[in-house]
Amino acid sequence: MMSAPAPTTVAVVVSHPIQHFAPLYRAVTDRNIDLRVLFLSRAGLDRYYDRGFGAQVRWNSDITAGYRHEFIADLTLRPDWQQPDASRRAAGRVWAALDRLRPECVLIYGYRHAFSLAALAWCRRRHVSALMTSDSELLGGRSAGARIVKRLALPPLLRSVDAFLTIGDNNEAYLAHYGVPRSRMFRVPLTTDEAPLRAALAQRATHRAAIRTELGIDSEALVALFSGKLISRKRPLDIADALRALAREPHGPQDREVVAIMAGDGVLRPALEAAAIELDGALRLVGFADQQRLPRLYAASDLYLHPAQRDPHPLAVKEAVLSGLPVVVSDRVGSVGPTDDVRPGRNGRVYPAGDVTALAGILGELRGSPDLLAEMAQESEKATGDIELAASVDGFLRALAFVRGR
Structure with missing residues (x-):
């Protein structure tokens, strides 16, 4: 009788426990993979003050359960240049931990930190395959100096990586821009619970009935949800401005009332509360929504809005699509593309960031077009198979098979 093949040991080097990485760790652990996650910080495990939300935050789910892990350092979540000594020590501990584990492959998150570069250097020195993943894209503006440095430094660094776990179309365009061949890219969408x-x-x-009753929203209203930090980069005030513009437009009897729900907290909340009073019910602020309440808000909504000035690949957009919602986003949101979460002309609409008139126009079109809204919702349901956890696991396994076969 033949014995089962020994599991492949894969080490993961990552800054700290992160909500949208954990489901993948758990899932691949069940696929004959001996996964060992090396955390450099305990941030995110306990209740903590989130400067963006402007509030104490604690995630409900146990994001370290269901897979093997260890904490090899306790860095603060600050740039390396603000903690150079601690960063150097952490890089040394990564090297020592990998020497102890002797994995057959290492997954590295980006190249910004000394500990990530140490993991990549260890792979090259020990002739071990390196996988890399990040949310980098080309949408955000960069200075001429930054572009020159990246053009010179990134191609040789990326050539030392065996394969890339990509999260979407814009992420793949970024890698291709710096010379990574498509044959070394494997789509592994960000995961969620x-x-x-x-x-x-x-x-x-x-x-739908319970949330609308709780918030005093008419059952026939078009409810558009936003979830995230109420900060300038997310541009939540654009939603309030679009609602004002929409209120000034003439509308027919078939046009539904539009109500926006904002789930989140942050420095712009006072300004949004003032706007909500002025808008007389068209804007409802519900505060930070945890992982129990937020899915109910998706279920109660008809549409999801994400007007950010820059957001590489927001998890809320993915969750909205998984919830079967049409999505309206700015052109600075990185999860847009023909095979990504938001597919223009199908399940989504895209407008220029900051163009409130364009956003109001889209809302005006959708409130009077129930058939169009239903078609977009169906397209989100069709996209689910490409972005759900099963697709992420498949991409991870294909990447692993690729590097093992090299």
């Missing part, structure tokens, strides 16, 4: 989303969807009518 899908079980609460599915549970909420199964009771969509119940949550």
Whole structure:
């Protein structure tokens, strides 16, 4: 009788426990992979003050359960240049931990930190395959100096990586721009805890009625949800301005009332509260929504909005699509593309960041077009198979098979 093949040991070097990485770790652990996650910080495990939200935050799910892990340092979440000695020590501990584990492959998150570069150097010195993933894209403006440095430094660095776990179309365009061949890219969409989303969807009518009753929203209103930090980079005030513009436009009897729900907190909340009073019910602020409440808000909504000035690949957009919602985003949101979360002309609409008139125009079109809105929702449902956890696991396994076969 033949024995089962020994599991492949894969080490993961990552800054700290992060909500949208954990589902992948758990899933691949069940696929004959001995996954060992090396954390450099305990940030995110306990209740902490999030400067963006402007509030104490604690994630409900145990993001370190279900996979093997260890904490090899306790860095603060600051740039390396602000903690040079601690960063050097952390890089040394990465090297020592990898020497102890002797993995057959190492997954590295980006190249910004000394500990990430140490992991890549260890792979090259020990002739071990290196995988890399990041959310980098070309949408954000960069100075001429930064572009020159990247053009000179990145191609040789990226050539030392065996394969890349990409998260979407814009991320792949970034890598291709710096010379990475498509043959070394494997799509591994960012993951999320899908079980609460599915549970909420199964009771969509119940949550829709309950949330709308709780917030005093008419059952026939078009509800557009935004979830995130109420900070300038996310441009939540654009939603309030679009609602003002929409209120000034003439509308017919078939046009539904538009109500925006904002789930989140941050420095712009006072300005948004003032706008909500002025808008007389068209804008509702519900504060920070945890992983129990947020899926219910998706289920109660008709549309998701993300007007950010820059957001590489927001998890809320993905969750909205997994919840079957049409999506309207700015052109600075990185999760747009023909095979990504937001597919223009299908499940999504894209407008120039900061163009409130364009945003209001899209809302005006959708409130009077229930058939179009339903078609967009169907397209989001069709996109689910490309972005759900199963697709991420498949991409990870294909990347691993690729590097093992080199």
